[in-house]
Amino acid sequence: MIVIDPAQKSDREIYKLLIGSIIPRPIAFVTTLSPEGVLNAAPFSYFSIVSSNPPLLSIAVQRNKGSRKDTARNALEKGELVVHIVDEKLIAAVNQTAASLPPHESEVALAGLTPVVSDMISVPGVSEARIRMECELEQAIPLGGSAETPACDLLIARVVRFHFDEELYKEGHIDPIQLNPVSRMAGSYYSTLGKLFSIERPN
Ligand SMILES: Cc1cc2nc3c(=O)[nH]c(=O)nc-3n(C[C@H](O)[C@H](O)[C@H](O)COP(=O)(O)O)c2cc1C
Numbered sequence: 716m717i718v719i720d721p722a723q724k725s726d727r728e729i730y731k732l733l734i735g736s737i738i739p740r741p742i743a744f745v746t747t748l749s750p751e752g753v754l755n756a757a758p759f760s761y762f763s764i765v766s767s768n769p770p771l772l773s774i775a776v777q778r779n780k781g782s783r784k785d786t787a788r789n790a791l792e793k794g795e796l797v798v799h800i801v802d803e804k805l806i807a808a809v810n811q812t813a814a815s816l817p818p819h820e821s822e823v824a825l826a827g828l829t830p831v832v833s834d835m836i837s838v839p840g841v842s843e844a845r846i847r848m849e850c851e852l853e854q855a856i857p858l859g860g861s862a863e864t865p866a867c868d869l870l871i872a873r874v875v876r877f878h879f880d881e882e883l884y885k886e887g888h889i890d891p892i893q894l895n896p897v898s899r900m901a902g903s904y905y906s907t908l909g910k911l912f913s914i915e916r917p918n
Contacts, residue, residue, distance in 0.1 A: 731901065734760075739898030739906045742801040743774050744809050746830075747789030748838045749818055754830055755785045756812045756822040756841070758801065760899035770874040771853060772798055781864030785818050787855065790870055794852045795836040798872060799844035803907060806897045808843065835875045845880035845894065848872075 721729050734740075740760040747755045761775035776787040783791075790796045801809050812822035823830055823841060830839040833849045840847040850872035859866030883893035891908060898906050 735901040738900050741896060742899050744799040744801050744844060745774060745786050746797045746838055746840055747786050748793055749789050750792055751819060753819055754821050754823045754839055755789055757786050758809050758813055765871060772872045774870045774872065775867050776870060777867045778865060781860065783868060787868040787870065790852050791855050793838060795838045796850050796852065796872055797833060797838050797840035798848045798850055799840060800846035801897050802845060803895045803897050805843055806905060845883060847878040848874045849876035850874050
């Protein structure tokens with residue numbers, strides 16, 4: 716085995732080890748609203764479920780030399796965000812939204828996506844996504860770096876409304892084949908679903 720002490724490696728080297736090891740990662744496409752009313756959007760693959768009861772999601776947003784990305788800043792200011800699941804039809808547009816635009820420019824407009832009004836929150840989602848979750852910010856936890864300049868913000872988002880395309884919602888279950896999700900690998904690689912199989916859990 717190769718044994719590595721993260722304390723002896725650069726930030727870039729550790730990043731490469733983590734994003735190459737923890738694969739495939741689902742992608743949250745997150746919309747937020749700036750105080751000026753600009754609809755911001757960006758993809759995040761440091762993304763997971765924290766709890767199903769209550770329905771909580773986690774999204775870790777790295778900072779750039781201590782300063783928050785627009786998603787984290789807007790989510791903190793408004794207390795709301797919309798999380799979309801990225802599928803094969805959406806990935807090209809989503810990739811375009813990862814461009815670092817100034818806060819007054821909308822990545823949603825840049826990518827040609829269509830804003831859709833939310834039921835429970837003031838932040839719109841995008842209609843092209845086939846799974847959309849309206850969320851309230853439950854907590855934002857600054858982590859890493861120093862107390863003055865944390866390295867990232869762990870956003871914990873509570874789902875207050877689900878929207879599912881009828882084609883993939885089957886009597887309370889989500890059809891993975893219909894969803895056709897795209898996951899993030901390392902570098903510029905992505906993946907779709909591979910072989911599906913089931914294993915019975917022991918009692
Ligand atoms: C597929 C994909 C996944 C990404 N995952 C993350 C992530 O988990 N955390 C993060 O901080 N940045 C991530 N990024 C980079 C952000 O999307 C990028 O910094 C974006 O410009 C942030 O936008 P904002 O400033 O509007 O919030 C990812 C980019 C791509 C293309």
